[in-house]
Amino acid sequence: MMRGYNFSEQIRRVLAGAREEAVRLHHEYVGTEHLLLGLIRERDGGSATVLRDLDIAPEKIRQKLEETLVPGPDLRTGPDLPYTSRAKKVLELGMDECERSHTAVFDTAQLLVALCAEGKGIAAQTLAWAGLTTDVARAAVAQITGVTPEAPPPAIHVPDIVAITIEIQRADGSVKREVFHGVVAALEYLVRQP
Numbered sequence: 001m002m003r004g005y006n007f008s009e010q011i012r013r014v015l016a017g018a019r020e021e022a023v024r025l026h027h028e029y030v031g032t033e034h035l036l037l038g039l040i041r042e043r044d045g046g047s048a049t050v051l052r053d054l055d056i057a058p059e060k061i062r063q064k065l066e067e068t069l070v071p072g073p074d075l076r077t078g079p080d081l082p083y084t085s086r087a088k089k090v091l092e093l094g095m096d097e098c099e100r101s102h103t104a105v106f107d108t109a110q111l112l113v114a115l116c117a118e119g120k121g122i123a124a125q126t127l128a129w130a131g132l133t134t135d136v137a138r139a140a141v142a143q144i145t146g147v148t149p150e151a152p153p154p155a156i157h158v159p160d161i162v163a164i165t166i167e168i169q170r171a172d173g174s175v176k177r178e179v180f181h182g183v184v185a186a187l188e189y190l191v192r193q194p
Helices: 009-024 032-039 046-053 058-068 085-100 108-118 122-129 134-145 183-192
Strands: 164-169 175-180
Touching: 009 032, 009 108, 032 058, 032 085, 032 108, 032 122, 046 058, 046 108, 046 134, 058 122, 085 108, 108 122, 108 134
Parallel strands: none
Antiparallel strands: 164 175
16 A cells, blocks of 8 residues: 555556566566556456457557567566666556546556556557557546546646836825835735835
């Protein structure tokens, strides 16, 4: 359990399958490609339903990955392979998907969306090749779960402020104008005014 989310039994199988795929390929790490290979082993559940509904054959994804991946040297690798930074990012994005869809269980559907959303790894590239984008995956997951995730909050852009001019008009008609080179100075000035 991470960040207050439970990993479903299927996700646990996928993560174990990802490690098995990394060992099979003689890789000393678990990357997004291994997560995807572990994910497409699942024949039921959210991700399998999404792929079926979108007419994306897991066998084609596996074939594309097998053509892309280069097996490592024949070294003995242990069961505790480290995750790459991209694979860790995918898991974080999956938990973000849980948050957006108000579910406490991290499942294969969220992992599929996260693999797309990561955007740069081998898994994201392979899924894009198969026609699966983040938006398409999210919409398909929403359709099968009946839960529409919240849109991510818009990015807030604070423009660079060069100067702030404050003009105060008094009841007697007099006007006082001050120029400040920063928000804090301007706010302090306003607070001091009677």
